[in-house]
Each structure stands twice: as C-alpha cells, then as structure tokens.
Amino acid sequence: MSKLPASQVKILVVDDERSMREFLEIMLRKEGYWVQTAANGKEALDLIRKNFFDLVITDIRMEPVGGLEVLKRCKRVSPQTVVIIISAYASTETAVAAMNEGAYDYLPKPFNIEEMRAVIRNALETRGGEEDRPARPGDGPLHFGCLIGESPAMRKVYELIQRVAATSSNVLVTGESGTGKELVAKAIHRQSPRRDQPFVVVNCGGVPESLIESELFGYRKGAFTGATTSRKGLVEAAQGGTLFLDEIGELSPVLQVKLLRLVQDKTIKMIGDTVDISVDVRIISATNRDLEKMVIEGTFREDLFYRLNVLPIRIPPLRDRGEDVPILAQHFLNKFCRQFGKDIRKISSYAMDILNHYDFPGNVRELEHIIERGVALESSSIVLPDSLTLATYKKIRTDSLLPGRPTIPPEGMNLDEYLAEIEKKILQQALQQTQGVKFKAAELLSISFRSFRYRLIKYGLATEEE
Template identity: 40%
Template sequence: MPREAAQEGQAARETGGPAPRVLVVDDQRAMAEMVTDGLADHGFDARFALTAEEATLAIDERNYDVLVTDLRIPGTDGLELLALSRAKSPASPVIVMTAFSAVDTAIESIRRGAYHYVTKPFRVEELALFIRRALEESALRHEARALRKALRSTLDNVIGDSAAMREVFDLIRRVADSSAPVLLLGETGTGKSLLARAIHVESARSAAPFVTVNCSAIPENLLESELFGHVRGAFTGATDARLGLFAEANGGTLFLDEIGEMSLPLQAKLLHVLEVGRVRPVGSDKDRKVDVRIVAATNRHLRSSVAAGLFREDLLYRLDVIAVDVPPLRRRKEDIPRLAAHFLAAAQSRHPKATLRRLSRDVMDALLAYAWPGNVRELEHVIERITLLCPGEQAALADLPKNLTSPAGAANPARAADMAFGDEVLPIREIQRRYASWALQKLGGAKMATCEALGIDSKTLAKWLKEPEG
C-alpha cells in the first residue's frame, strides 16, 4: 500500500481548499519521501508507492489528480504505469522522472500521453511548477468539454422534430466550428438568439466570451461606443474609459441581434472592423487588434433593405457568408405539441401553486390552427398565461386568449375583408392598402412574413401600404 507523506489537512490549509492529490512512484524510498515531502510543502496531498504492485493498488483505490512516476520501477516500467493511469483516468496528467541516460524513453512517454518529464536530479520547485501547469491545462480542457456538452444539450433541447428544424440543426452543427460569419434570418420570436448561443458553444471558441448586443435597443449615438469602446473624456458623460463589446468578445463570439436596424454610418465602421480586424475606441488615435467571430440576426429582408438604400451591400456580403433561415412556427406546426408541453412544464415549475396539468384536445387543435405571428415566443407567453389563469387541471378553449379562437385567428381572407371593408365598394387600390395593413398587423409587423404570405415582394408591399395621393 502507498505510504502517506503528509497530512491532508495541512495541504488543504496551504491551498485554501481541497489539495490536489499526487501519487509519486519511485523504488528508492529516500527519493520518494523527499519528493512527497517537498510537494506537501507546496500544498499538494502527496503520497508515494515503491513498487508497481503498490502503485497499481493505489490507482485502483483512489482517484489521483496527477501521477509522477519513475521510468524504472520493480515489476513493470513507467510506460506501463502511464498506460494504466490513462486508461483509468484519461484526464489526469502524468509526469515522468528519469535519469539523463534514459531521455529517449522519456520522450517516448510524451508520445504516449505523458504531460512532461524531468531528469534527475531536479528541484522539487520545478516539479511542483510542472504539476500546477498540468492541472491548469487539464482544467481548461475539462471546461471546454463541459461547454461542448452544454451546447449539445442546448441544441438537443431546442425543440424541433420537423424537417425544417432538422435542416437548421444540421447546418449549425456543420458550420459552428469554423470562424466564418453566420447570418440568422427569421421572424421575431423564432429563437434566433438561442441558436446564436448554440453556434458559439459548439465552436472552438466555446471557452471564450459570448457577447450579445441588440442593435435596435441602444440609441445610435451610444451604439458606436458600446461596440468599439471609448476613452475617458471622449464625449460628455464619458467619465471612465470603456473597452467595448468587440474587445470583451475577443477570442469568442459577438452576436449582433437586429443588425438590420443599424444606421448606415455605423455600418461603414462595422465593415471596416470586419475587414481589418482592429477597432478604434471613440476618442482614441490607437487601434486594438481583435479576434471575434460574428453571428448576426435580423427579421428584415436585407436585400430589400439594400435596394431601398437602408443597408450596405458590401456589409451584407461580409455577413452573409453562411445564412441560416429559421422557419416561422406556422411552417413547423408539427413541433407545436412538444413545444406546448415543454412550456407547460416550465411554467408549472415556476408557478408551483398553479392547478393546470394538461391541455384539452380542443385547446391543442386551436393552437395548431392559429397562425402564430409572434412565433415560438408568442406560444410560450400563451402557455404562461393559461397556466396562471386556468382554474382547473385541464385547459379549455375559454382559457385561451380570444385572438386564438376568433375567426380572424385563422387568417380567413373573406372574414378579413368583412372586417376591413364592411359594406363599402372601394377602389382596388384602397382594398390593397387595407388588406396589406391588416395582414401586416396580423403577422406582428413582420414585413418579410407579410410579403411571403401575400405572394409579393417588399417593393410591392411598400406600394400597397402607401396612402393614395389626393
């Protein structure tokens, strides 16, 4: 059995927490005791074994954070012990001790997975430094694996069995690990921000920051400073310097939500940053190099915005390297039952006093028939509402908002005409205007979705919506 070289409590006190466990294997007792005593002085819970049998028993009985082994020990050799340790605990680093004459074998141990080797004689301080570095790198690898696992869970938990969503998931998995810009296209409420985060966590940048900015939520005069930073005194109120979101996201991903709302002057500055990879804080005369992957999202039809002079064509080319079309809920209605069940379970956990336990068949039929202009977000809010207000265990049609059960909820054009025109006989131009206005309102103000529903392009929609002259 291995000999203890120091009390665990002493090591824990020196490190301010659980001490890293180190097993030292050397057939020379004086050497083994010297190394374990020295490592204990550096805050490790160090123990030693003198033979291969003792080392094997120790590895089987206890999980060690680091193995430090001599290459030549009775009953086996360090390479076999390395293989045993890596088979039992692949994430635990191994450091090899060797005489100068056996450096070739030590190099072979590196090829087989050892973290480092030290040649005898060595200072314990040197060994302690290698151990700490090995533990730090192991922790970083563990964090990266955990983040990748989190993304797989995140992407797997994005509910969507429909063919349209499976296509989206497949595309995201294929492009996530590159550094190419991604442009998420889709109506409000379709889940673009969740997919943007999934792209980041799946990528090689997952251990670095994921930073989000909503380009429509920040006033134009502040958005430049928010993105690129500013120096102290750059403008009124700039009492302190600010790095900016590009610098905060360095090495990671910057998610530019609602990119279609960005002003043309700021679009030009963003394009410059994307081209040269450097940002200049407001009020500064110095650039800062940044390495940032851009994921952008919009509910606008950007090519129509380019045609209207509202979006730079060269910036669109920069952003539209990989476009992901996120389908609206009305195109993936087969996902509604699972989404509703998921949102109901989540609402029940948030509101444990709620009595609602299930949705009736009539309610589910109404959910399936509705057009969902607000998409998944609107469905989530509807489920939250009925969870709070339903008096019984099963929701009925009366518990749903009226717009889900009214004839207009089914987007019936004849019903829409009655509501919009009454008994009047109107010029066709006015009928187009009223019907386009009704459709736009019905689809939550989403112009791209309205164009698609009406079978027209954005220029025609703008023409229809325009008030008649005179």
C-alpha cells in the same frame, strides 16, 4: 433507455478543472453522446433547471456550489436523471453521502477511460424503462441545446448549427420575430471551439446611434463630455469569443461603415483614440428584416451584407412547421408548471386543436406566452381552451353563413322546430367551413366554445365524450 441512440442521450459534465471537463467532453462526444459542460455547481444547476439531462457527471469539490448540492437539487427537479460523482478526494464518507442522496456511482479520480465508459453504459441501461420516463423535452422529442423541435426544417437548422460551429466564419441568422434567432446564435457559440470564451450580445435596434457606437467600440477618457474615464466596448469584451449583433437591419448608415471596418480588418478604434486595436471575434448577426431587399433599396450596405452573410441560417416561421407546435407547447407547459409550482400534465385535445390551427404571427415566443398565461389562469389539472388567450385569432368571413330572408315555418312545423332546424344547419355550415375545427366554428358564430359544444350535443352533432 438503452434503446435510445447515443446522439439522443444528453450528458452534463460538471468540473471546475478545465482539463478534466475537456477530457470527458471529448471522450463522451467520441461515443456519440450529446454533451454540455459546466465549470461549477451554480452553472450546472442553471442548466439543469432549463434542460433535461439523462446523465450528470459531477466533481464534488467546487465553488460556489459543490457536487453534493448539484446531486441533491438535480434529484429534486429531475429525479430521472442519473448522477455519477467523480472526485479526487475519495473518502468513504462522501461516497456514502452521495449514494444516500441518490447518486448512481462514485468514481475516485484518477479513473481510466474504460472504467468511466462502463459506468456510464451501465448507468444508462439500468435507468427506468421507457414508460416511467417523464414526458418532458429532451426525452423523446428531438432538441438541440435549448432549441426544441423535430420538424425537418428544425433538423436542418440543427445540422447547419453543427456545421457552422466548427468554423470561424460570420453567420447571419434570419427569421421572423420570435422564431429563436438568439437561441440559434447561442447554440452555435456553445458548439464552437470558442464556447469557453464570452458570448456578447449587442442590440443594434432601439438604441440611439451615439450610444451604440460607444457601447460597441468603447471610449477614451475625455472623448466627449461625461467621458470621465476610459471604457472598453463590447467588441473588446467579446475578445476570443462570439459577438452577437442582434437586429442588424436597424443599424444606421454611419455605423454600417464602422462595422464594416471591424468585419473586414478585425480592428476597432475606441472613440477619441487614434490607435487600432485588433480583435478576434466571430460575428453572428440576426435580423427579422429582408436585408437583401434593403440592399436593393439602398438602405443596407451591400459589402457589409456579403461579409456578414457568409453562412446564412434561416429559421422558418412556426406556422410552417406545425409538427413542432405540440412539442413546444408541452415543453412550455412543463417549464411554467415548474416555475409556478403547478401540476398541470396535459393540454386538452380541444385546446391543442386550437393551437394546431393557429398561425402564430409571433412564432415560438407567442406560443410560449400563450402557454404561460394558460398555466397561470388554469385552475384544473389540464389546460382547457378557455384559458388560452389568442390575441389575433384569424376570423373567417361570416357573410356566406347568413340565412336567407326569414319566412314563416313550412307546413307541419311550429316556430320552435323551424328555428331548431335553422340553428342545426348553421352549426353544420360553420363546421364545414372550418374543416370541423370546433373552436373556429364557435368563433365564426361569435358564441363561446362551451355554448357551441352544448348546441352540438343538443342536435346530435357531437357526443359528450368528444
């Protein structure tokens, strides 16, 4: 553990007192750690369920869920996590209770920085050795908040997130469906100085224009039939925080104009009102469409595009960052095992082979669903190819494989031997065409993987162990 660089050590700080949270956050960030904060036990437990933390520093007295409860549940879902308790109400009783539940240490408030530093360093150093660390995300594979992936492309995305987070400029996140655009938007918000303010999502697609307008800007009583009271819109709800405009490419021309006003002047008008309301929001928009092309075609306003696209972040499709596939697959495996209460440790190497050669038109979301189904269907202790259901597996053309016109067996060979010879050749050809990927070869021949493997062994083209 001590060998891990500080930037890969993930720490969660839980305290309902904002100044304490900020103090610890600043101090720990200075030391180079990756820090996240939670304002109470409930928030903390949500985070712990979704992420792996090396260390949790938690206050005791918090509503609705206190620090002892955080400690207990944290130890249940993630026994490797080190928990340090801090509290202004130091009493030997709570200290003993905390240590009994597996806390590493108990620090009464106020403590000085040096004290805290030393406790953290010791805690991280005395943690179990590398070998008994669980194979889970955050441990080993590089990640950034909820975003997992070690590919150079993802590292670049993490770097960009960090850089843009510090500013208030508008960000446009682009990428195919399921690449993680919303996660990136959230990560920017969480890293930004606005992190304690709201993060509000507006879906601009699939909702009628009139509805989006009233959702976005709100309305005054009597503005239209049915407006019996005034209602604030989502832009106002995001005051001081981040407004995430998802599927921005779907916005109608009329709404594009209204949005331009918001982006340009940082003011809005409620429907049925004449007064301008000024708002302070950082706008992150996302789309899987090619906005530049839409600008050229005249379906997206150029002025709006440039204002939204001040800082662009492009997330590459999963097929272009193959090295992330096994990491993400293992991450989702752990996630769904926890969710379904199953104990499946591994994805078989054949199954992994299939995933590594799949092109994931639905990107990370599709991989997530594949693993979810796999975990649900699998009854053994590893995920086998049979429990992977790949919706759009690319078929390779089979024409070239068809044997020529059948002839009678050559001299000295009976029909069975001859057929066996042909079958073996076909198997070899299929393997050749699929660069040795057995699953693909089976697909090519329209037989089950099991049957293909049986035949390979029969003809000495594979061994039982393979």
